[in-house]
Amino acid sequence: MSHQYFEDNQDLAHQRETFNFDLLGHQLQLTTDAGVFSRERVDYGSVVLLNAVAPFLPQQGTFKVLDLGCGYGPIGLSIAKAFPQAQVTMVDVNQRALDLAQENAKVNQVSEQVEILLSDGYQALSKTDFDFILTNPPIRAGKQVVNRLLSESLNYLTKQGQFFAVMQKKQGAPSALKLLQSIYDQAEIVKRDKGYYILRGLNL
DSSP: OOOOTTSOOTTSOOOOEEEEEEETTEEEEEEEOTTSTTOSSOOHHHHHHHHHHGGGSOSSSOEEEEEETOTTSHHHHHHHHHOTTEEEEEEESOHHHHHHHHHHHHHTTOGGGEEEEEOSTTTTOOOOOEEEEEEOOOGGGOHHHHHHHHHHGGGGEEEEEEEEEEEEGGGTHHHHHHHHHHHSSEEEEEEEETTEEEEEEEOO
16 A cells, blocks of 8 residues: 555654755754655755745744645744744644654754644644745645645735745646635746746735
8 A cells, every 4th residue: 555645654664864954044954754755855846935935034023834734844944943033833634744843843943933733734723823824735635635725725824924835837836826816816926946836825
């Protein structure tokens, strides 16, 4: 039976690995395992997403970020490391990935800035006042799942809040943009890089 990173794979044999990776100007030590997304290195889409989002993040004042589908934590933890004033909530359906995210948060000394929750999409969230939502959505989970994550995002943002997603053109980024344009006051492509699109929705 094959195992997918968007499932809870606690019965899967462990293959733990630890590596260092530079994100947003900081070197993070990240431990991964079998059954989690992109376990050998931080995937290129997440790197493109982070670099595209960073200029939109405030340099002063606290702000709240939701890392939707956080995996072992590279997106949320790198934002916490680079922006000490950020309050980061990280959610995923994969408990093994969340355990790694907790471990990685501690190792990289950002545990006090992050909240890590088991959640199918937004299901476990009590807060609806995020300033930013970021996702590298689980494309292999299917279009219905991805569209739900995009469609429901607006309900969890503050006014002037921003939603960002990274998707490859060949995996449906143009249609995802049309979906965001039907939901948000403003939606656009803010970056293209090697077939990856960074989509942004703005809640005006």
